[in-house]
Amino acid sequence: DGGITQSPKYLFRKEGQNVTLSCEQNLNHDAMYWYRQDPGQGLRLIYYSQIVNDFQKGDIAEGYSVSREKKESFPLTVTSAQKNPTAFYLCASSISSGGTYEQYFGPGTRLTVT
Amino acid sequence: AQTVTQSQPEMSVQEAETVTLSCTYDTSESDYYLFWYKQPPSRQMILVIRQEAYKQQNATENRFSVNFQKAAKSFSLKISDSQLGDAAMYFCAYRTRYNFNKFYFGSGTKLNVKP
Numbered sequence: 008d009g010g011i012t013q014s015p016k017y018l019f020r021k022e023g024q025n026v027t028l029s030c031e032q033n034l035n036h037d038a039m040y041w042y043r044q045d046p047g048q049g050l051r052l053i054y055y056s057q058i059v060n061d062f063q064k065g066d067i068a069e070g071y072s073v074s075r076e077k078k079e080s081f082p083l084t085v086t087s088a089q090k091n092p093t094a095f096y097l098c099a100s101s102i103s104s105g106g107t108y109e110q111y112f113g114p115g116t117r118l119t120v121t
Numbered sequence: 122a123q124t125v126t127q128s129q130p131e132m133s134v135q136e137a138e139t140v141t142l143s144c145t146y147d148t149s150e151s152d153y154y155l156f157w158y159k160q161p162p163s164r165q166m167i168l169v170i171r172q173e174a175y176k177q178q179n180a181t182e183n184r185f186s187v188n189f190q191k192a193a194k195s196f197s198l199k200i201s202d203s204q205l206g207d208a209a210m211y212f213c214a215y216r217t218r219y220n221f222n223k224f225y226f227g228s229g230t231k232l233n234v235k236p
Contacts, residue, residue, distance in 0.1 A: 097164075
């Protein structure tokens, strides 16, 4: 089955530690995205990538970093510089040309930093 | 920059009745795409319906339909015969035709369905 996987579903870290969230897709999509969602809030874009080895900052990139070494993978690192990292993180992908253009989402990772 | 506004933070509907969720957006472009996503308690985002701006006909998907008013920049979602499983957060989203890789989301509407 084609889709997006995010692991782990729940992640706990101590303050001051960097943590990497995994996102893998087998949909052959060019574009991938990371969003942050706080309780009762909408989605805020952290980073997005249109193609391998290229990515752009979204609206709240400070304290986060990404890489896109493979088309299928777009890991997000939450660094110790992120002041309030506890949140729900959603990864998404979409086709860049042709098709119906919607985003497909992974199941999300709930990160708790104490 | 494009903005998407959902003015109803929370709504309630009786089971089997009809409810309409509103969404407005601001854009200077003429060609774009609009979406409604559902986020149930599991938090998995699910596409409900999509609309291409160049199409005048309103999209429908079973019990879900939209009222797309391009001049008014309005994109409301109508849910007919509401079911308990429809209870969720609903997000309206906009994607520009000319920058495929940028989506804009509204703040969401929480829909409660009463039995």
